[in-house]
Amino acid sequence: MSKISSAIYEVHYMDTIASKDSPIHRIHPLAKLIVTVAYIWFTVSFDKYDVTGLITMVVYPVALFSVSDVSFSHSLKKLRVVLPIILLMGIFNPIFDREPRFLLFGVTVTNGMISGLTLFIKGFFTVIASYLLIATTKIESICYALNILHVPEILVTQILLTYRYITVLLSEANHIFEAYSLRAPLQKGVHHKVLGSLIGQLLFRSIDRASSLYDSMVLRGYNGNFRHSQLPKARRQDYLYPVLWCAVFAVLRYTRITDIIGNLFV
Amino acid sequence: MSHNHIICKNVSFGYDKDHEILHNISFTAGHDDAIGLIGANGVGKSTLLRILVGLEMGFTGEVAIGEIKLTKKTLPRIREKIGYVFQDSENQLFMPTVYEDIAFAPRNYGLDAEQVEERVQHALDLIGIDYLRNKQTYKMSGGEKKLAAIATILAMTPDVILMDEPSIALDPKNRRRLINILNSLDHIKIIASHDLDMVLETCSRVILMSGGRIIADGSARDILTDKALLEANNLELPLCLQGESGTAWRPSPSPEHMHL
Numbered sequence: 029m030s031k032i033s034s035a036i037y038e039v040h041y042m043d044t045i046a047s048k049d050s051p052i053h054r055i056h057p058l059a060k061l062i063v064t065v066a067y068i069w070f071t072v073s074f075d076k077y078d079v080t081g082l083i084t085m086v087v088y089p090v091a092l093f094s095v096s097d098v099s100f101s102h103s104l105k106k107l108r109v110v111l112p113i114i115l116l117m118g119i120f121n122p123i124f125d126r127e128p129r130f131l132l133f134g135v136t137v138t139n140g141m142i143s144g145l146t147l148f149i150k151g152f153f154t155v156i157a158s159y160l161l162i163a164t165t166k167i168e169s170i171c172y173a174l175n176i177l178h179v180p181e182i183l184v185t186q187i188l189l190t191y192r193y194i195t196v197l198l199s200e201a202n203h204i205f206e207a208y209s210l211r212a213p214l215q216k217g218v219h220h221k222v223l224g225s226l227i228g229q230l231l232f233r234s235i236d237r238a239s240s241l242y243d244s245m246v247l248r249g250y251n252g253n254f255r256h257s258q259l260p261k262a263r264r265q266d267y268l269y270p271v272l273w274c275a276v277f278a279v280l281r282y283t284r285i286t287d288i289i290g291n292l293f294v
Numbered sequence: 295m296s297h298n299h300i301i302c303k304n305v306s307f308g309y310d311k312d313h314e315i316l317h318n319i320s321f322t323a324g325h326d327d328a329i330g331l332i333g334a335n336g337v338g339k340s341t342l343l344r345i346l347v348g349l350e351m352g353f354t355g356e357v358a359i360g361e362i363k364l365t366k367k368t369l370p371r372i373r374e375k376i377g378y379v380f381q382d383s384e385n386q387l388f389m390p391t392v393y394e395d396i397a398f399a400p401r402n403y404g405l406d407a408e409q410v411e412e413r414v415q416h417a418l419d420l421i422g423i424d425y426l427r428n429k430q431t432y433k434m435s436g437g438e439k440k441l442a443a444i445a446t447i448l449a450m451t452p453d454v455i456l457m458d459e460p461s462i463a464l465d466p467k468n469r470r471r472l473i474n475i476l477n478s479l480d481h482i483k484i485i486a487s488h489d490l491d492m493v494l495e496t497c498s499r500v501i502l503m504s505g506g507r508i509i510a511d512g513s514a515r516d517i518l519t520d521k522a523l524l525e526a527n528n529l530e531l532p533l534c535l536q537g538e539s540g541t542a543w544r545p546s547p548s549p550e551h552m553h554l
Contacts, residue, residue: 040432043390047430166390192388195432240385243349247378248450249370249402 377447
């Protein structure tokens, strides 16, 4: 499978897993959105040297992965592009902050190493939480939740249509590059001399496809406002879900839960 | 239901003034009319359909659907009455599942969840694709996509159905299924197609176009059996009629009948 084909497959794969039926998938999208935002907020609010406190936040992704039927290993594979960027964010901390903190097996651990590590963990947890949201909630449902929160309609429609048009752009790119590679079998990639015209072709074709899709939408009554499917009324568990998780996050954030558990065994 | 008709009067259209695609097109269509729009490539069939549904607005002349004259102001009302099936179903289906795609129009017309559900179910039943209800559109075959595309417009309960090359890229079984569905629909239908056999089976009337003009407008039987007229306009008799004139395609002899 070419890189573009696999990218199309990845987008469709996200649609497929978001349509699964698990206890997490059945939770109201607004509840899941609130929990995700709260999780990210609590996670990034940890002190830059508080690694042990931060690690306790792993409870949320662990719980979701075990209940939602979303594969952890597959998720890591998908996030492999983002992980180096997260790593890069904290890579300079050990260089700029060299104050020693403690010795570990004879090696001096500096403040920079600790803050770099927390930065990586924070980045990793927030990306995983966002991934879990889109893996357990259809994009239309997320947009519906944003609508309830009175996020401007134009922004919600932009998110939705951008998501839908990604596959249009990718499939046009795939057609062009397949046609090219069939007639240039000895070349690796696209020759720079024709790259410009291929990208131009891609632009025009994508505009053409996007126009046709837009025509199809306006012919079926679309007037700029995306009417989302009405979700079933929120149930008791939909209210309990964000309340309980926010309570858990607050406990993990504001109490030294690791110390408390440690003291039980001392 | 006298309001169910299309009036197309002296319609001309071109993307620039010196190059007209349609010249002085005039015809009317009444209730239950099933019209086959035929002609060689590039004669303006698709453009005419796009004008009828208001996707091309720079035309001269007059177009009316029912008692509503087609103008920019009346577009939403006109489009509520017309279902347009695109040549390429990929361009018609943009929601993740068949259900969501069929429900798109009823939701846009402000129906509540219960009515939307009824409309979707009705459209699925009419086409006989209830089994595709929750299927993701990108996973479907070309034939399934075409049937789903037709269901999306039926959920609008239109008076008029316009189709651009509906049988293109369908296998024989799906093509037959499409013909049966078209014959079961009680709407005004205009079907632009090169598949003259399908037109013969589904349309009572044919409009033959050439060079952006209407060359002939009459009963399907009369026009589709007129070999000279069809050939003069870069078409040929439907395959099912070619046997009668002795020009039918015949299979090559099987190996046992071949004398090498």
